[in-house]
Amino acid sequence: MKKNAEFLIKNVKGAEIPGSAKVNVRYKTLVNFAKVYGITDPKYVGSEEDGIVACHAFANHFTIKAVYKLLLSFNLVQDGKTRGIMLDPGKLLHTGNVYNWESGADVKPGDKLNVSGSCEDVWLNEKNMILFYKFLVNVINQNEEPVCDVVITAGVRKGGY
């Protein structure tokens, strides 16, 4: 267990996450997302003809895309065998999130978002043997305008790394 943690700390800390996740933004997805929160303002749930933008909570949508697609396909070779940075997604705990929309462009139907990231830090809490990752995630649109910067902190319980 500790050997695996030490391997991941040595090899994942500071690394770019290979690949990127693409998110095609659809009108219906934005409206359905906003409606879950009871949002009724036409800015977020108005007609397609009048145009809408994503509510801020829609950042949850592309964050989850990033977690599932990027992190679960992040593989390394340990002792000659290929392994993921998480062996069991069921052991994953999402423990913190920062969203920064400073100079971020609005997300609109038809946008094609590109999500990429890097791993800023990895550390082991030896009291409970939870391995923590801190990921920096950048989201840009099809015009290469920044949309939102995300910092995800996630823990993996023992048996999951």
Place this chain on the structure above:
Amino acid sequence: MAKFSDYNIGYVVKDQFEGVTRELLRAYAKASGDTNPIHTNDAVAERAGLKGVIAHGLFSTGLITKLFEDHLEHEKSGKLIEINIEMRGMVRCGDLIITEATVSKIDGKRVFFDVEQRTITKVDIKDKNGNLIKQFEAGERDYVSEKDIERGLVKTKDVPEGILTYRERIATPGTAIIELFE
């Protein structure tokens, strides 16, 4: 409309939500793409040692962004710049989620908040002799732990039907920054 002159240190923006249901979690799973069955399937959640489905961690985050969207009248008076939150406590179906943001600093047109999201989990209602009158999901599924009791999170209060036992805890502490237009 929110104006700069309205704010001072300690000014509070608050909202509450009591609509966490299995149906809502299914709708959120579909809309967000987070289809992990621990949020939608009790049997899977039980096998994972959770005693029942839990809300998606980021679902509660959306209630924080909505609080500021409503407060800023959907960017008519300002914009949300950042939220920074920790996910500490699981949110369950039936929980009351109280989101409270308190101004901690004002710097130019930027207003900084401490954010605290608390959950109230109802356990049961008993009469004065300890007879059970009503049991909530948390009581049926044993969501409240000995640790919760030791930490003083489990409380009682008088309600019209009898004595309500509930757990109150901070599920999501954090910070937020908004920028006002005037």
